[in-house]
């Protein structure tokens with residue numbers, strides 16, 4: 142127990158030390174002071190069994206932000222701040238809503254690794270008389286200090302520090318604000334009309350859980366993506382660039398864009414939405430490719446409309462040109478040039494997908510989408526380039542159940558059997574189904590949505606039946622026409638056979654008659 146007397150003694154001892162320290166600072170020459178301080182430190186560390194490692198926020202000659210510091214910050218924020226009493230809240234760049242909590246200055250937390258306890262403290266120093274500073278905004282030098290017992294030196298320096306850095310980096314990848322990039326023409330005068338990536342925060346809510354498609358197909362895609370994202374060693378082993386191409390095809394509204402968002406969220410990748418028509422030429426395309434980061438999905442939507450990439454269309458254009466069509470029609474020519482807008486060629490695009498540059502910068506997924514897969518040049522989508530072809534098709538009952546869960550919060554309903562039957566005969570896209578299920582007013586119940594859908598399915602079924610009947614009628618008419626043609630030809634053949642016979646028997650063809658006449662009458666017709 143402290144008594145009043147002890148407090149007094151303690152106070153006067155501290156006061157005495159402070160006076161000695163002040164005199165030491167003032168009267169002892171700097172060189173001697175340095176020596177004294179050095180030996181004091183040595184003495185203290187000899188007696189003190191604890192070791193300390195300091196991780197400064199900025200390091201190197203150019204005072205670059207230290208990766209280790211950031212990794213430690215992430216690690217401590219996630220794993221150790223539960224024990225901290227004073228936290229600092231910083232807002233996240235590009236997001237007005239998220240905050241990052243980290244240890245406040247001079248706060249200390251503990252961590253345990255393989256049963257060994259360590260101490261982390263967050264500190265800062267403010268250098269005096271800094272006339273010029275490399276530091277952004279502040280002159281404070283922040284650092285983390287790790288303290289541990291010297292008997293664990295090997296474990297901490299060799300395993301724990303490595304563990305912290307790996308974990309911290311993984312947390313950074315997980316927590317990072319993902320971005321959606323698109324290529325726009327630059328506003329700068331010096332590179333006017335060069336396209337550049339610009340970005341916004343990627344915040345699409347689609348996931349594989351909310352994606353309406355057949356469950357086995359969905360699982361197959363998820364497995365494929367997982368295998369790819371963990372396949373660094375495998376790709377190195379087989380000597381192939383770490384990238385994968387997906388072709389998503391199907392009618393509008395079947396969820397191609399939604400699938401891309403779900404893939405990006407599943408893998409935690411950035412998305413580069415490449416507008417090919419805005420790219421000037423192959424060189425610019427390559428430049429854009431090099432600027433993309435790893436862990437990203439590069440998307441070219443509606444590839445069939447993006448460029449004149451199909452062999453057939455090229456051939457058609459050539460034929461037209463040969464006929465002189467566009468040569469004589471300047472307006473048409475200009476219109477065609479404007480439509481082209483870009484000089485990116487098929488070979489330029491193939492190079493983009495699997496040329497030597499496509500291997501730089503880490504793992505990437507390239508996705509093409511199209512509503513008309515038949516229009517694409519087979520070279521563009523052959524396996525190896527577009528490794529996986531995914532058909533996004535009309536809604537089936539299984540896919541509907543996902544949408545019912547998403548939109549109406551129901552797993553089952555008395556109307557489901559009716560809906561299931563209708564799906565067998567009606568072609569509707571998931572977008573149509575979603576639109577019908579979405580409540581139109583507050584308080585609208587699930588049954589109203591389902592009944593709306595049933596009506597829409599009935600209409601679609603009728604349409605489908607009418608289309609089928611029309612097709613059948615057209616096919617029948619075609620067949621009849623063909624038969625008529627064949628019969629007609631037979632008749633003609635019959636007729637012509639008869640006349641041949643007649644000719645043989647009567648010699649009544651012009652030439653024959655003429656010959657006969659000549660013989661009989663002595664003149665030629």
Ligand SMILES: Nc1ncnc2c1ncn2[C@@H]1O[C@H](COP(=O)(O)OP(=O)(O)OP(=O)(O)O)[C@@H](O)[C@H]1O
Nearest residue numbers: 351352353392393394395396397398399571572575
């Ligand atoms: N499979 C699906 N799962 C969940 N929602 C879907 C699905 N398909 C479509 N939708 C809904 O329909 C809307 C349109 O879908 P999306 O844009 O993904 O279709 P798309 O096939 O890319 O169409 P387009 O070819 O016209 O670009 C989405 O916002 C989504 O709400």
